[in-house]
Each structure stands twice: as structure tokens, then as C-alpha cells.
Amino acid sequence: MERTSIPELSLLASPNSYGIPVLGLGTATYPIPVCSDLSREKEAILSAIKVGYRHFDTAALYQTEQVLGEAIGETISLGLIKSRDELFVTSKLWPCDAHPHLVLPAIQNSLKNLRLEYLDLYLIHWPLSLKTRSYDFPVNKEHLLPLDFKGVWEAMEECQKQGLTKSIGVSNFSCKKIETLLATAKTPPAVNQVEMNPIWQQQKLRELCKTKGIVITAYSPLGGHGTPWGSNAVMECEVLKQIAEAKGKTLAQVCLRWLYEQGVTVVVKSFNKERIKENVEIFDWELSPEELEMIDQIPQKRGFAAFEFIAEQGPYKSPEELWDGEI
Template sequence: MSSTFVTLSSGMKMPMVGLGTWKTTPEQVREAVLCALDAGYRHIDCAAIYGNEKDVGEALKERVGPGKSIPREELFMTSKLWNTKHHPDDVEPACRKTLEDLGLAYLDLYLMHWPMAFERGNLEMPKNDDGTMRYADIHYKDTWRAMENLVTKGLVKAIGLSNFNARQIDDILSVAKHKPVVNQVECHPYLAQKELMAHCSRNRIQLIAYSPLGAPSRPWACPDERSLLDDPQILNVAEKLKKTPAQVILRWQVQRGVACIPKSAKPSRIKENIQVFDFTLSDEDIKKMESLNCNKRLTVPPIEVNGQSEWRDAKNPFFPFHDTY
């Protein structure tokens, strides 16, 4: 059986399965976090852009800390720096705002959410009149150096990346005093990220899968599109093992060494998603899962370029999906 934890290059132990909070409304997230903590989760993944960190903080206040059921040191808390806060002068204030909202003295992990910077300011998605994004000419290497100061000051235990490709990871490694301990990316059976996973492994960077179940509730999904959870191959394995499709997918990730942060606001699914350490996929099951890979991204909405929808932003060289991985 796989371990429930992975030891990061910093020496910290991170739970292999955590609760994702993307697209969980402020009204839902407090109960979701409470349910997760009571179900045994000790890894909560947050981000400033999700707009619900204050509500996550309310849940933590009920369960975590002196006199509560969960000591702070048993909890692994992650958050992310948003694209409008990439300027070195904005990094620490953004982190402190997240800490204030979560009611924490420190984060276990702080990630650069994306490699490209948006225009500075308080408008989260600054856009031009034609609907395209307004970017800032700030290199992620300069942002990284400012994030390293957060480690030095004790505001965060470790720092990492999100949505970075191999070339961009190498850029960071070329200047890093505090090396990234993780890279969090979209990863599921349709997008196995095998090459990126190998590149991260060579550099002692742990891969974390967001949307590991294929983000079935994403608003831009085609109405007639089959959900990953309904894929016949996955259903076949799930039926054989008497497990749910979600458990089979998460077990596949954990068994190959990829941490996961599935999101749900439903108590039954939250409890189900962490129950993946009491069974093992066979070699045959693994082959079935691997056969599904088609490098299909599900979580990045199409961008209008010259009147046509594309799955990459041709106007920004930092957009991570220009490269193969």
C-alpha cells in the first residue's frame, strides 16, 4: 500500500490527498473544510483567487490550534500568489493578506499560481476593451526571489510552483536559493503528465494533481461531453474492485507517486475521496488507466484568438502550454 504522506525535498511531510477548494463557494467551503478535517484530511489547498479564504479560516478556527481537536503542526496548508501580485513589492503583502484571511501565522506551502503576471492592482482579471488580458512585464524569476524572502521571514515553510512547464521550472532552478518543492498542475487519466512528472522527479519536485477527477463541474464543459468519471475503462476497473470511479482515479495517482487535491462540497464524496489507501490497482488496471492519456486539458477555458477559440494564449510568452510539457 502507498504511504499517506510524501516527504518533500525540504524534509516536510505532505499528505498525498488533500481537499481542493477551487469553485467551492464561500457558503459551501466552511462546511466542506469541517467535513474534510473530521474525515481525516490534513492537507487543505487554497488560493487567493478562489475568493473563499476567509471562510476556510472560519472552519480552521473551529478545529485547529490550542485547545482544539487538531494541532496546527498536524495540518498542511497551501495557498497561492495570484497573477496581479507578481511584482516583488506585492508578494509579501499578498501572502500576509492570505495569512490574515486564513487566521494562520504561517503557511506550509505557498505557490506561484501561474507563470505569467497580470497588470498590478486590485482588479483580479484586468482586461483590455477587446477582452484580452492586460499583462505586466514582470518575469517569474523576479517574483520567485521575492517569494524566497517569505521563507526567510518564516511566513511560509516552503515555496513551489503551479502551472509551470519544464522550461519554466528550469528557469526557476537557475536562480533559486530556495528550490521549489512542488509543481501543481492539471493531471488526470486524460492528461497523465508523464514527461513533466519525470522532469520534476529528476529535480526532486513533487507533482500535485489539481482537477484529478477531470473537473466535471467546470462551466465551459460541452453539454454532450462525457465526464472522465463515466469513462468505460474506469467504470470497468471500479466495478471489478467494488470502488467508485473517483477512488480508482485517485488511487492511480497515489500509486504512481502523484499527490491529489480533489475538490468537493458533498460530504459523502469528501469522505470517499480520502479512502484510497486500503486497496491496490493491478498492473492490468494501471495499463487500462494509462491507455486513456490523450493530453487533453479540461480546466483551461478556450481563449478567443482571431475569432476562433484556442487552448493557449498566443499573446503571452509566459503562458505555460506553449511547450510540449
């Protein structure tokens, strides 16, 4: 099987301008899988490595850390890669562990599940905390708490200092929340992983992150269709269908190529071997200025408002508060 060489972006907030592959395989599924039945996930990871993926995205919530660790071990034993160092592995801190004293144990548990000595990137999954230790989604809204930005980030910095992760970052942070974090951070976040696709282009957030040297990683690049947090708006977009047809490409390839041309990194999830291969075939062609202009004109709407984290007694009483008006 032919292997594609995937470009990298430098993580400026990391030592030695460490690189992150611009395209990665996501491992989030809903409903959350039962640990005993992850053969589909493992096959997808092995297929992805064979065609050139080197960036893999997981989280404590997803229950896929263990299978990713197994797949990495298998990949090395099969000789598909020489060592773990060839891969870029991201995991995330779930809100139940987003307390200063629980961050270190949480990353250690993720590393144990992954059978790795270090992560390449560790992210705060959401800008909030939970009262009880529970890896459930949706969360119990009675347990929602404000995030201790300063204390939790100091613990994240400690993880990096101890060599448990090469880089640290955040996920689902608005411009305002990035500014709040930067006000006390010694090390700025290397990455902000957020929803981004042609229907939700994140112009304001991208501009801020660019000025701060923070790389954006786009999740739900195809709109997350088929999930409770996604919509079919991307896959049913007539403008994207038109461009895909004219280009002789799939609509997914057009979305991924557009994201690549915006200078962001992307995690895309698929269990289909053919689609895994198609998704990586985006580096030897480009969108025309006219096509980019057509995509710029697409009406914008956030797909995932995250009502699951909105509660009268919680830190955020409306989507406007959670996203600071970026909806």
C-alpha cells in the first residue's frame, strides 16, 4: 500500500519547534465503545499507519487509549514503524480530572492505558470541571463547576516539565478563555483543538491564535454528521458538492484540503479503509482562488453548541457564555 508523506506544522510554544502532522486520525465515537469490542478501532489505526498517518488523537473520555496503545505496539512489532517516536499522540484531560491535584494522576493513567512513556500533546478537553470522577457523556449537569484556569494550567505545565508530555494545550476554548489562560500562564498553549469546517470557519479565533503562536487543530472537519454533536450541514452543502464535482474529488477531500490551505491541523475519524486512504490524498492538488472565495461566502453556523455543559446552576448558563458570543 502506497504511503503518503504528511506535512507538519511547527508548534512554536513547544521546545525545539516540535512538529505536528497536519492530518491525524481521530478516535472519538458515540456511543462510547465498550472496551472489549474495539477491533474496528484497531483495524482503522493499523490501516491509517499503513497509508501514512502519524498523528493519532484520543482522550480519557473516548475509551480508546488502550486500543491505540495496543495498535502502536502491533505496528512496531510488524515493522510498519521503527519506534513510537515516529508517531504524534494526543490525549485529553476530562473535566472530572480538571482539578490541580488530579491532572498528574490523570496523565499518568492515560500513559498507562496507552503503554507509552510520554504524550506528544496533552489538552484540557473543556473549559470547565466536574465535582465527581466520572467519564460519562453526557455529563451530570448537577456536577458542573468552573475551571480553575491558573491552578489546572500550572499542573499541565508540571506534566510538561516532568517529560510526561512534549506539548500542552487546550480544546474548545474561545478567544476570551485563551486570554484568561494566557494572563497567568508561564507556557502558552501550543494548540487549541476546536470545531472547524467550511460551515464554521472560526475566523476570529484563528486570527487570535495566530497572533499568539497557537496552532489550531480542527475537529468535526466534515461536520461530525451521524453524531449527537454534529450535523449534516457540511456533507449536504451545495457549494462544496459543486466544487467536489468540478475537481473530481470527494466532498470530504475538498473540506480537508480547504482546512490544510487555512494553515491549521485536522483530526478526521473514519473506520472505512478506502476513506482513510482518500482522506490523506489531499496534498498534490489545490483549490483555486475562485473556489476559496465560494467557500468564504458559505453562511456560518456552529454545529456543536454543547448544551450538555449548559445549566442554570453551572458555570455557563447559555451557549453565549460558554463560547463568549462565538456562536
